[in-house]
Amino acid sequence: MPGSPFLAPAIRLFKRLERKPADPDTSTRKVLCGSCDIACSVVAEVRRGRVTRIRSSDNPLFKDNICIKGVVAPKGFAHPDRILYPMKRVGERGSGQWTRVSWDEAMGEIGERLKRVIAGHGPEAWAVSTSQWNTGTDHGLGRRVMNHVGSPNWISGVALCAGNTAAINRMSYGWYPWPDYDNTRCIVLFGHNPKRDSWVPIHNAIERARARGARLIVLDPRRSEKAELADLWLPLKVGSDAAMCFGWLKVIFDEGLYDRRFVADWTVGFDALRARVDEFPLDRVAQLTGCREEDIARAARMYATQGPSIIPWTPITDQQRNSTSAIRLQTILRAVCGYVDVPGGEALQGFHPSIVPESDIEMHEVLSEAQKAKQLGSDRHPAFTYRGQAALGEPMKRVWGRTYANQVTGCYMANPTATFRAMAGDGPYPVKAFFALGNNTLLSYANMPLILKAMLNQDLIVVQEHMMTPTAQLADFVLPGDAWTERPWLWDAYGWLSVYRPSQQAMEPPGECRSTFEFWKLTAAALDMPEVVPWASLNEFYDWRLAKLGIGFDEFAATYELHAGKREWKKYLTTGFATPSGKVELESSVLRDLGFDPLPYFREDPAPDPDYPLTMFTGVREGEYFQTGGRHIPEMRERKPEPNLFVSAGTAAATQIVDGEWVHVETMLGRVTMQVKVQDSMPDGLVRVPHGWWKPETAQGLVEGLSSALVHADSMLCRDDDDYLDREQGIPHLKGAPCRIVKLTADAP
Amino acid sequence: MNRGEWQRRAMAALGYWLARRGSRQGNVIDRLACRVLERLLRFDFDLEDRVRHDRGYDPDELERYQRAGSDGRK
Numbered sequence: 001m002p003g004s005p006f007l008a009p010a011i012r013l014f015k016r017l018e019r020k021p022a023d024p025d026t027s028t029r030k031v032l033c034g035s036c037d038i039a040c041s042v043v044a045e046v047r048r049g050r051v052t053r054i055r056s057s058d059n060p061l062f063k064d065n066i067c068i069k070g071v072v073a074p075k076g077f078a079h080p081d082r083i084l085y086p087m088k089r090v091g092e093r094g095s096g097q098w099t100r101v102s103w104d105e106a107m108g109e110i111g112e113r114l115k116r117v118i119a120g121h122g123p124e125a126w127a128v129s130t131s132q133w134n135t136g137t138d139h140g141l142g143r144r145v146m147n148h149v150g151s152p153n154w155i156s157g158v159a160l161c162a163g164n165t166a167a168i169n170r171m172s173y174g175w176y177p178w179p180d181y182d183n184t185r186c187i188v189l190f191g192h193n194p195k196r197d198s199w200v201p202i203h204n205a206i207e208r209a210r211a212r213g214a215r216l217i218v219l220d221p222r223r224s225e226k227a228e229l230a231d232l233w234l235p236l237k238v239g240s241d242a243a244m245c246f247g248w249l250k251v252i253f254d255e256g257l258y259d260r261r262f263v264a265d266w267t268v269g270f271d272a273l274r275a276r277v278d279e280f281p282l283d284r285v286a287q288l289t290g291c292r293e294e295d296i297a298r299a300a301r302m303y304a305t306q307g308p309s310i311i312p313w314t315p316i317t318d319q320q321r322n323s324t325s326a327i328r329l330q331t332i333l334r335a336v337c338g339y340v341d342v343p344g345g346e347a348l349q350g351f352h353p354s355i356v357p358e359s360d361i362e363m364h365e366v367l368s369e370a371q372k373a374k375q376l377g378s379d380r381h382p383a384f385t386y387r388g389q390a391a392l393g394e395p396m397k398r399v400w401g402r403t404y405a406n407q408v409t410g411c412y413m414a415n416p417t418a419t420f421r422a423m424a425g426d427g428p429y430p431v432k433a434f435f436a437l438g439n440n441t442l443l444s445y446a447n448m449p450l451i452l453k454a455m456l457n458q459d460l461i462v463v464q465e466h467m468m469t470p471t472a473q474l475a476d477f478v479l480p481g482d483a484w485t486e487r488p489w490l491w492d493a494y495g496w497l498s499v500y501r502p503s504q505q506a507m508e509p510p511g512e513c514r515s516t517f518e519f520w521k522l523t524a525a526a527l528d529m530p531e532v533v534p535w536a537s538l539n540e541f542y543d544w545r546l547a548k549l550g551i552g553f554d555e556f557a558a559t560y561e562l563h564a565g566k567r568e569w570k571k572y573l574t575t576g577f578a579t580p581s582g583k584v585e586l587e588s589s590v591l592r593d594l595g596f597d598p599l600p601y602f603r604e605d606p607a608p609d610p611d612y613p614l615t616m617f618t619g620v621r622e623g624e625y626f627q628t629g630g631r632h633i634p635e636m637r638e639r640k641p642e643p644n645l646f647v648s649a650g651t652a653a654a655t656q657i658v659d660g661e662w663v664h665v666e667t668m669l670g671r672v673t674m675q676v677k678v679q680d681s682m683p684d685g686l687v688r689v690p691h692g693w694w695k696p697e698t699a700q701g702l703v704e705g706l707s708s709a710l711v712h713a714d715s716m717l718c719r720d721d722d723d724y725l726d727r728e729q730g731i732p733h734l735k736g737a738p739c740r741i742v743k744l745t746a747d748a749p
Numbered sequence: 750m751n752r753g754e755w756q757r758r759a760m761a762a763l764g765y766w767l768a769r770r771g772s773r774q775g776n777v778i779d780r781l782a783c784r785v786l787e788r789l790l791r792f793d794f795d796l797e798d799r800v801r802h803d804r805g806y807d808p809d810e811l812e813r814y815q816r817a818g819s820d821g822r823k
């Protein structure tokens with residue numbers, strides 16, 4: 001993320017990307033790549049009305065922020081099977097029989113059927129799942145329409161990826177900070193492995209930081225690309241992040257390496273925390289994490305003494321049965337070492353002073369308390385629900401100016417598992433209408449058998465997509481969505497930073513593809529509330545958001561690569577922190593009032609099951625694909641044609657499997673088929689399973705296996721029973737569940 | 750505030766100012782800030798060759814692909 005670049009001497013070995021277009025008739029547009037969620041600033045070259053090339057930005061701030069997924073995007077969006085027109089199901093659900101309809105027909109019938117569900121079961125019977133990164137132009141409008149209708153049941157993949165981290169961070173210090181890569185002196189990666197084909201801006205920021213001497217500590221069970229480069233690599237046991245943090249705190253407290261003044265002035269609960277940390281002597285931590293005591297101590301000292309240090313967001317800690325405690329422990333490490341809201345540490349930026357944030361667009365205040373109380377999952381796993389965040393409302397208003405200050409869209413969500421149970425008929429009330437926007441729901445959460453049952457129990461399913469995903473195959477209506485080259489876009493860094501970046505429309509959308517903005521505008525009209533989305537177009541909506549700056553979107557996009565608010569450090573000195581106590585809550589009053597342990601803890605694994613002797617690490621993103629998308633792009637499939645699981649040579653020998661062999665991976669929930677890759681970097685006993693596999697070229701329809709999703713998708717394996725759910729958030733344990741590998745008798749699937 | 754922190758703050762403030770100005774196409778100061786950033790941020794990132802040497806697609810090729818059908822033969 002472009003922030004404040006470190007003013008170090010230049011590095012001279014400098015290879016240039018070819019910027020001269022192949023054809024003199026080429027025009028260029030500044031765009032943000034939406035092929036993953038980090039939104040690189042890139043340039044689209046346009047020839048004869050088509051985007052023909054994506055290259056990196058001309059602005060030095062974003063130099064070389066680009067990867068292969070961005071480069072092949074024009075081909076992906078031109079795919080012959082892209083959904084170009086609205087379609088309505090005519091056969092049985094999942095039969096693959098469709099008829100083309102107009103947008104007017106589709107939205108008219110969707111409105112009528114949704115109204116019938118609401119009249120019969122209440123507004124809470126309508127659930128929506130979206131991954132806003134893919135649809136891009138939702139901008140909180142989905143929440144806004146739902147809040148006016150009266151449904152709190154909005155879910156998203158951010159429940160187990162950054163959104164949940166945001167919600168938990170706020171319990172400690174009232175905001176979710178962004179790490180200051182540009183000025184830090186030590187970077188700690190808990191399993192996250194940004195590289196040249198994944199989260200490239202962060203990979204580049206780490207490379208630049210290392211080049212100017214910043215230290216790198218990597219905690220990862222396998223020797224990842226980043227582990228190879230690290231000053232210190234701790235091959236911790238999968239799922240033991242919380243235990244490792246306890247070990248670091250033990251060293252930091254025992255050796256007095258913490259910021260005593262900050263702790264005394266700005267934290268509450270230190271003594272109780274210290275007593276809890278004392279339950280984790282290094283020999284116990286070594287046993288829980290599988291790392292050597294001296295390495296744990298070295299890493300803790302490096303973090304505490306070589307700083308300011310950062311612990312950037314990691315999807316790995318997000319997806320563990322101790323996720324809440326582990327995320328809290330990371331917040332506590334940042335705080336006690338004095339790294340919160342200082343240059344080189346973790347910046348609490350708040351809202352941009354002049355641009356309307358998505359938090360305001362969502363209008364959570366119009367949803368009644370009675371409807372908020374019905375949010376699914378908030379009874380047992382409230383952390384990121386309205387109930388879990390309610391105590392932060394007043395402090396948010398005091399410090400950040402808004403009672404409902406959403407970050408990474410993850411702070412007022414329903415719990416996905418509870419929502420699917422209700423959809424399947426096993427909840428406190430029925431959920432009978434389901435919308436999925438740019439979200440391949442079946443493959444995006446744990447327990448696909450439950451999600452399938454849930455979807456088959458719906459009266460209405462609406463999907464907006466680019467391709468006929470397994471989820472779309474089960475819909476009543478499939479609506480064509482536009483892509484990031486085909487619309488303007490105002491990117492708000494997910495409310496994580498007070499930075500906005502514009503993207504110019506580079507070409508017309510094909511067929512009848514429309515933006516998510518238009519989808520929500522039409523939905524509001526179909527529900528007889530057009531005033532809820534009053535703007536005539538996406539551009540007009542952006543003009544309204546930018547009005548305080550005194551310019552419209554077109555001028556904004558032409559003038560700025562980014563627009564940032566003022567950067568101030570240690571704002572807490574004047575405002576306090578946005579927590580109930582106004583201080584960093586090492587002992588969380590929010591968690592205590594919700595009935596949980598206010599201190600972090602470590603829940604050990606259930607007793608080993610001899611039938612499932614291996615440990616599975618799933619949710620693995622491959623560089624060629626983002627989440628469940630991209631497998632239709634020929635260049636990407638050539639590089640990664642099949643779902644490959646990774647094991648060590650030792651595990652392969654013990655299981656009697658060889659590289660290239662097709663096998664089943666089984667858990668107590670289900671089974672998938674994958675091809676074995678033996679890798680030196682893997683530890684014995686661990687199986688890395690890639691995320692989100694389906695094959696768009698294979699037969700569609702439920703009977704046919706939903707384009708191979710039922711054969712390959714990791715969500716078939718991921719359990720969501722209590723032993724494998726984080727208690728406070730109710731998110732699944734994807735890092736360290738038991739599994740086994742079974743040889744296939746036949747060849748490839 | 751100790752000397753180290755003061756220095757970091759000053760560098761961060763300067764860097765932030767440069768980033769804000771250098772990301773704007775406005776007046777001469779903005780363009781100057783961009784040039785300064787260009788020099789300061791010179792770095793050889795390890796882009797893969799396929800990305801570094803990519804020249805994009807031919808519009809006719811994309812058109813044909815779009816019309817062809819998923820098996821590429823229609």
Ligand code: SF4
Nearest residue numbers: 033036039040067070
């Ligand atoms: S890392 Fe790649 S896919 Fe992600 S935004 Fe950047 S160019 Fe696009």
